[in-house]
Amino acid sequence: MAKKEVKAIDSSTEERIKLAAHKLFAQKGYAGTKTRDIASEAGINLALLNYYFRSKEKLFELIMREHIQQFFQGMFQVLNDENTSIQQKIETLVGRYVDTLMLQPDIPIFVLSELRNSPMNLADNIQKNMQIKNSYFMKQIKEGIANGTIDNIHPVQLMSNLISLTVFPFIANPILKTIHGIDQEQFNTFMLERKKLIPLWIAEIIKPKTTFNK
Amino acid sequence: MAKKEVKAIDSSTEERIKLAAHKLFAQKGYAGTKTRDIASEAGINLALLNYYFRSKEKLFELIMREHIQQFFQGMFQVLNDENTSIQQKIETLVGRYVDTLMLQPDIPIFVLSELRNSPMNLADNIQKNMQIKNSYFMKQIKEGIANGTIDNIHPVQLMSNLISLTVFPFIANPILKTIHGIDQEQFNTFMLERKKLIPLWIAEIIKPKTTFNK
DNA sequence: GCAAACTTTAATCACTTGTTTAAATCTTTT
DNA sequence: AAAAGATTTAAACAAGTGATTAAAGTTTGC
Numbered sequence: 362m363a364k365k366e367v368k369a370i371d372s373s374t375e376e377r378i379k380l381a382a383h384k385l386f387a388q389k390g391y392a393g394t395k396t397r398d399i400a401s402e403a404g405i406n407l408a409l410l411n412y413y414f415r416s417k418e419k420l421f422e423l424i425m426r427e428h429i430q431q432f433f434q435g436m437f438q439v440l441n442d443e444n445t446s447i448q449q450k451i452e453t454l455v456g457r458y459v460d461t462l463m464l465q466p467d468i469p470i471f472v473l474s475e476l477r478n479s480p481m482n483l484a485d486n487i488q489k490n491m492q493i494k495n496s497y498f499m500k501q502i503k504e505g506i507a508n509g510t511i512d513n514i515h516p517v518q519l520m521s522n523l524i525s526l527t528v529f530p531f532i533a534n535p536i537l538k539t540i541h542g543i544d545q546e547q548f549n550t551f552m553l554e555r556k557k558l559i560p561l562w563i564a565e566i567i568k569p570k571t572t573f574n575k
Numbered sequence: 576m577a578k579k580e581v582k583a584i585d586s587s588t589e590e591r592i593k594l595a596a597h598k599l600f601a602q603k604g605y606a607g608t609k610t611r612d613i614a615s616e617a618g619i620n621l622a623l624l625n626y627y628f629r630s631k632e633k634l635f636e637l638i639m640r641e642h643i644q645q646f647f648q649g650m651f652q653v654l655n656d657e658n659t660s661i662q663q664k665i666e667t668l669v670g671r672y673v674d675t676l677m678l679q680p681d682i683p684i685f686v687l688s689e690l691r692n693s694p695m696n697l698a699d700n701i702q703k704n705m706q707i708k709n710s711y712f713m714k715q716i717k718e719g720i721a722n723g724t725i726d727n728i729h730p731v732q733l734m735s736n737l738i739s740l741t742v743f744p745f746i747a748n749p750i751l752k753t754i755h756g757i758d759q760e761q762f763n764t765f766m767l768e769r770k771k772l773i774p775l776w777i778a779e780i781i782k783p784k785t786t787f788n789k
Numbered sequence: 790g791c792a793a794a795c796t797t798t799a800a801t802c803a804c805t806t807g808t809t810t811a812a813a814t815c816t817t818t819t
Numbered sequence: 820a821a822a823a824g825a826t827t828t829a830a831a832c833a834a835g836t837g838a839t840t841a842a843a844g845t846t847t848g849c
Contacts, residue, residue, distance in 0.1 A: 374796080389692060393606035396837060406798055411838060413796095467691070474688040476749045477681070478603055493754050517755050517765065518772065521744055529739035532746065535690045540707050541731050551731065558732065565779045588826080610807060620828050625808060 375413050377403045383424050387467040391421055391475055425479070428472050435461075440498035447501050447511070447567075452560045455527050459556045462531045463549060470532045493520065511567040522566065526559045589627050591617045597638050601681040605635050605689055639693070642686050649675075654712035661715050661725070661781075666774045669741050673770045676745045677763060684746045707734065725781040736780065740773045 381403035385394045396417050400407040414420035439445075439453050462469065493499065502519065505511035530537060530552060538548055595617035599608040610631050614621040628634035653659075653667050676683065707713065716733065719725035744751060744766060752762055 390604060390606060390688065392604060393692070395835080397835090407837090408799085408839080409797065417837065470684070470688050470691065473746055473750070474604065474684050477684065478607070494756070515768075517751075518769065521747075521751065521769075522740060522776070524747065525739045525743035526736060529743040529746075530735055532684075532687050532743075533735075533738065536687070537731075537735065542708070554729075555732065555735075562736070562780045565782070566776045568779070609805080611805090621807090622809080622829085623827065626826075631807065 374403075374405060374409060378405060378410055378413060378420070379424065382420050383427075386421060386424055387428075387465070387471040390471065391479075425472070425475065428468055432468065432472065437492070437496070440493065440496040443497050447498070447505060448560065448564060450498055450501075451523060451563050454523060455559045456556055458524075458527045459552055462528065463552060466531045466534060469528050473532075505567075509569055512569045514567055519563070519567065523559070523563060526555070526562065530555065588617075588619060588623060592619060592624055592627060592634070593638065596634050597641075600635060600638055601642075601679070601685040604685065605693075639686070639689065642682055646682060646686065651706070651710070654707065654710035657711050661712070661719060662774065662778060664712055664715075665737060665777050668737060669773045670770055672738075672741045673766055676742065677766060680745045680748060683742050687746075719781075723783055726783045728781055733777070733781065737773070737777060740769070740776065744769065 378399065382394070382399045385398055385402060388394075396410055397407055399417075399420075400410055410417070410420065414423065435457050436454065439450055439457070442450065445453070499516050502511070502514075502516045506513050530548075534548060537551075538544065543551070592613065596608070596613045599612055599616060602608075610624055611621055613634075614624055624631070624634065628637065649671050650668065653664055653671070656664065659667070713730050716725070716728075716730045720727050748762060751765075752758065757765070
C-alpha cells in the first residue's frame with residue numbers, strides 16, 4: 362500500500378543521515394567529524410549510520426562524489442552550449458557559481474582540502490564529468506584566437522582565471538573580512554558586485570591588443 | 576658556559592618536533608594529525624611533545640601563527656615601499672607568492688581551512704601584521720584613480736584579484752592537474768608562466784577605458 | 790492475522806588518541 | 820665527584836571513536 366511514500370523522501374532516515382553528514386563533513390572535514398556527531402545531528406541512533414552506509418568512509422565517499430558532481434555538472438552544460446557566445450558562457454558560469462557558493466560557502470575548501478590526501482581516486486569521477494579540454498567553449502576560444510577576435514591566451518590559463526576570480530574569495534572569506542574589516546553582509550554585496558565585474562575583467566584580459574608603440 | 580648553543584638550533588629536539596608538526600599539520604590538518612605521527616616523524620618519544628609544548632593544541636597554535644606571519648609579512652613590506660610603482664609592487668607580490676608556494680604548496684589550503692573553525696582568534700594576529708587598508712599601495716591606487724591614470728576600481732576588488740589569480744591555482748592543484756591531464760612538472764611551468772602573465776592581466780584590468788562607441 | 794523482511798535501539802567491543810606519571814639518563818653546577 | 824637540574828624513556832590511564840551484536844519494534848506480502 363505504499364506506506365513508505367507517505368514519508369517525504371527528504372525526511373527518510375537515510376536522507377537525514379546524508380544531510381547531517383553533508384553538513385558536518387563540509388564544516389569540519391573528514392577527520393574532524395565524528396560518527397556520533399553525525400548521528401546526533403541527524404537525530405538517529407549511531408548504529409543506523411553503519412546500517413545504511415556500512416562505514417564512515419563509505420558515507421564520506423558518497424557525499425564527496427555528490428559534491429564534486431554538483432560542483433562540476435553545471436559547468437559541463439554551460440561550456441557545451443552551442444548557442445551562446447564566449448562572453449555569455451563566462452557570465453553564466455560566474456553567475457551560477459557566485460549564487461551557489463553564497464548559499465554553500467564551505468564546499469570548495471572542503472572538497473579541495475579533502476582531495477589533497479584522500480586515498481580514493483576521484484580523478485576518474487572528475488574525468489568523466491568534465492571534458493573541458495574538448496568542450497565547445499574551448500573550441501570557441503581557439504577559433505577566436507585564430508580569427509584574431511580574442512588575444513592569444515592559453516585556454517587553461519583563461520579557465521583558471523575564471524574559476525580563481527570567482528571561487529577564491531569564498532575560500533579566503535575569513536581573511537578578507539578581517540583584513541578589510543567587513544561583515545558577512547558586506548561580503549555578500551562584494552561578491553554580487555564581482556558577479557558583474559569578473560566577466561568585464563575577463564573581457565579585458567582576452568581583448569586583442571593592438572601593439573603599436575605609443 | 577653556553578653549552579646549549581653547541582647544538583645547532585635546527586637539530587634541537589624542540590625544533591625537530593616543530594618541523595615535524597609543521598609538515599604534518601599542513602598536510603593533514605589539525606584533526607587529521609595524531610600526536611604519535613608527529614613524534615614518529617620527529618623521531619622522538621611521544622611524551623616529549625607534551626614536555627616541550629604542553630599540548631597538541633598549543634603546538635598547533637604556535638605553528639599556525641608562524642604560518643600566518645610568514646604568509647603575510649612579505650606583503651606588508653612590498654605594499655609599503657614608497658619607492659616602487661603600482662606595477663612594480665604587483666610584479667613583486669606575484670613573484671614572491673609563486674616562488675614561495677611552489678616550495679610549500681600546502682600552506683594556503685591548510686591555513687584557510689583551519690581558520691574556518693579554529694576557536695582561537697587569529698583575527699588579532701592578522702590585523703597586526705596587515706594594515707593593507709592604510710598601506711602606501713592603497714594610497715597609490717586611490718591617487719591613480721583620481722588622476723585618471725588607472726580605471727575606477729575598488730581597491731579591495733583589485734587586491735582580491737591579485738591574490739585569487741596567484742594563490743588559487745595552488746589550492747585547486749589536484750583538480751587542475753586532473754582536468755587538464757598535466758603532471759606536477761607541467762603545473763610548475765604553468766605557474767611560472769602565470770608569474771609573468773598575472774601582472775599583465777592586472778594591468779589590463781586597471782587600465783583606464785576610453786569609452787567612445789566603436 | 791502472521792511470518793518474513795526491514796528498521797531501530799541499547800549495549801558493548803576493540804582500538805585509537807591525548808596526556809600523564811614515575812623512573813632513567815644525561816648535563817650542568819658546585 | 821656529588822647534588823641539582825634538564826631531558827628522555829617506557830608504561831599506563833582515561834576518554835573518545837568506529838564498528839558490531841543481539842534483541843526489540845515496525846512494516847510488508849500473503
